[in-house]
Amino acid sequence: MRRLLALLCVVVAASLSAPLAAQESDAPGTPASLVADRVSLTEDRLLIAEGNVEILQGDTRLTASRVTYDGETDTLTMEGPIVLRDGRATIILASQAELSGGLRDGILLGARLVLNQQLQIAAAEIQRVGGRYSQALQVGATSCHVCDSGRPPLWQIRAARIIHDEEERQLYFDEAQLQIMGVPILYLPRLRLPDPTLERATGFLRPEFRTSSLLGYGVKIPYFIALGDSRDLTVTPFITTETRTLEFRYRQAFRRGEIDWNTYVSRDEFGDSALRGGVLATGRFDVFRGYELAFDIETASDRSYFSDYDYSNKDRLDSALTLARTTGTTDAEYELVVFRSLRDGENNNTFPSLIFDARRDLVFAPDLLGGSARLRADLQAHLRTSDANNDSDGDGVSDGLDVVRTGVTLDWAREWVTGPGLVLGAQAMVGADAFIISDDTLFEDDASRGEAGLAVSLAWPLMAQSAGGARHVLTPKIQLASTARSDADIPNEDSTRVEFDEGNLFSLNRAPGEDVVEDGTRIDLGLTWTRSGPAGWESTLTFGRVERLSGAPDFTDASGLSGDSSSWLISGTLATQGRYDVIGRITLDTDLAVQKTGLRVGYDGDSFRAATSYAYLGADADEDRNSAASELTLTTGYDLTPTLTALADFRYDFTTEATTEAGIGFRWINECVEIALSASRNFTSSDTVTPSTDFGFTVGLRGFGTGASTPRVAPRCR
DSSP states (O other): OHHHHHHHHHHHHHOSSSOEEEEOSSOSSSOEEEEESEEEEOTTOEEEEEEEEEEEETTEEEEEEEEEEETTTTEEEEEEEEEEEOSSSEEEEEEEEEEETTSSSEEEEEEEEEETTTEEEEEEEEEEETTTEEEEEEEEEESSOOOTTSOOOSEEEEEEEEEEETTTTEEEEEEEEEEETTEEEEEEEEEEEEOTTOSOOSEEOOOEEEEETTTEEEEEOOEEEEOSSSEEEEEEEEEESSEEEEEEEEEEEETTEEEEEEEEEEEESSSSSSEEEEEEEEEEEEOSTTOEEEEEEEEESSTTHHHHHTSOOOSEEEEEEEEEEEOSSEEEEEEEEEEEEOSTTOOTTTSOOEEEEEEEEEEEOOTTTOSEEEEEEEEEEEEOSSOTTOOTTOSSSOSOOEEEEEEEEEEEEEEEEETTTEEEEEEEEEEEEEEEEESOSSSOSEEEEEEEEEEEEEEOOEEEEOTTSOEEEEEEEEEEEEEEEOOOOOOOSSOSSOOOOTTSTTOSOOOSSSSOOOOEEEEEEEEEEEEEOTTSOEEEEEEEEEEESSOOOOOOGGGTOOSSBOOEEEEEEEEOSSSEEEEEEEEEOTTOOEEEEEEEEEEEOSSEEEEEEEEEEOOBGGGTBSSOEEEEEEEEEEESSSSEEEEEEEEEETTTTEEEEEEEEEEEEOSSEEEEEEEEEEOOOSSSOOOEEEEEEEEEETTSTTOOOOOSSOOOOO
């Protein structure tokens, strides 16, 4: 600062009335700069800067109306309004201050400390120590908007002293008192909280209060432990009147991967045993030559544990280990999956609980034929834990069927545009499979099968533009396809549920797996209309049907593809610029009776959001559905005010004529607090699922740690 004084004296001699800037250029360390409207030097060697004074040193910036510098003591005396920014999202506002020349030590009076434009600490006095600590005495801290009316903020923490450690980014409170609307509700002699700039810090997270008709009254109190820059552990005790639970969540990021491991342990009186638990974990790693290794673990001590504690709503758990790689011309995947069913009536011993799938695809452009070709080699194994001597249903047929299949398939496709826009297409397919079947009395131990197919198609896209600027494309398409397979008695393990949709209308094989091959000759008919509006509206509508000339496919009646004539397929989509989103599909039999229906409608408005879906499945004993099934789901959100949102969800089963799930909630968020209140009811009842009602309540004070304090509307004073 003495070198700064010498430079300023030279500038003052040139002009005392003009704005001035001075900077030390030969000092070691961080240089300092000063800018002011007027600068004068008194006889006792006091430098006085007045009018829009700015002092810059490193990342620190100070502005004031008047600054007096004493070179003998190396102190700055300032008059407000004073604004001190240290470059690390910290701002101190004050009316008067006395600081050292380096702006690292001193006292600020009538001060307010603002952290990351979120948390503000008001104090009669703030002391700066070593450029790292700020000590405030007789203070109040809040992230709420403070008005000059004298009314207390929604919440604040009053304390005898607060110390802000800028290096560790921590706030230490002495004799802390939490006040709501000025009313004290909690006293803590010592309190430590992270400042708003700290993303990860060991400590308690916001608690959650829950009430359940099954679990009783309770609270979750998460405790976060930062184990380093790349690891953390969250321990959450969940204590209720009916259960004691510990939840553990461990996360770690590696240079080439990450894991997320959740473990739950409970002791209660309504399960199969007093001690219950489960694991839900995922992870992925980049290993060698572009391969990614991923795992997924889902396991529980009993069938109802996850549903009782609302950890997962899946009724079939699958744990998988996957190795995969995708390049521009190849796609390889090797997967081992362990299934466990939680459904009533499904025996895990007779369920294909262990599945191995290895697949490798090579895509290339054949020089002779052109177009695109794909060569696939794959291996599948479906294994059950039961053996050939097990007959659980007493029908004389063993339940231990194990199947291993290996196969090779080559398919090819190409299109030509000819004449007046006609599109001529061709497809071809050839493949072979070998099966090893064991622990079953209905099938031979070894079987093999060959398949081949050929299809030609003709489409004629017709385009027109309306007077309003909308573009219409009408595309009729017809395809003649024929596939054949050699006779082989093969169990169907992976194609028991077949869907007829616009995606496979012109496929050579509509079976979703490899065990079934659609054989025979048929004519595929389709008509698609597409509209693109100038206002951003996009819509499509597709009609389709299959007429069989020969062959009898191994498809169920509900699939819509059995018989000589398939069902009528009608599907459509509608999308607008950020408002409506509609997708629907329906299949009608030859008598125009509905077989399957799927409809989803979404709306995303300025203050209202909703999504509803409806599904209908006709009765089909071959799909283990003796009666029709249909349900309606609805989720909504409505902004009652800029800070208050109402939420609701609903699920209704038309088959049982009863509601299966329903919930309602409210979320209130402003710049300083987030409150969530929810109520939900699960009406489903079975041997493993018990109907329950749950209430949840959480309160979070924003402005600490990563709790952002940006409101959707600017707070106002009244």
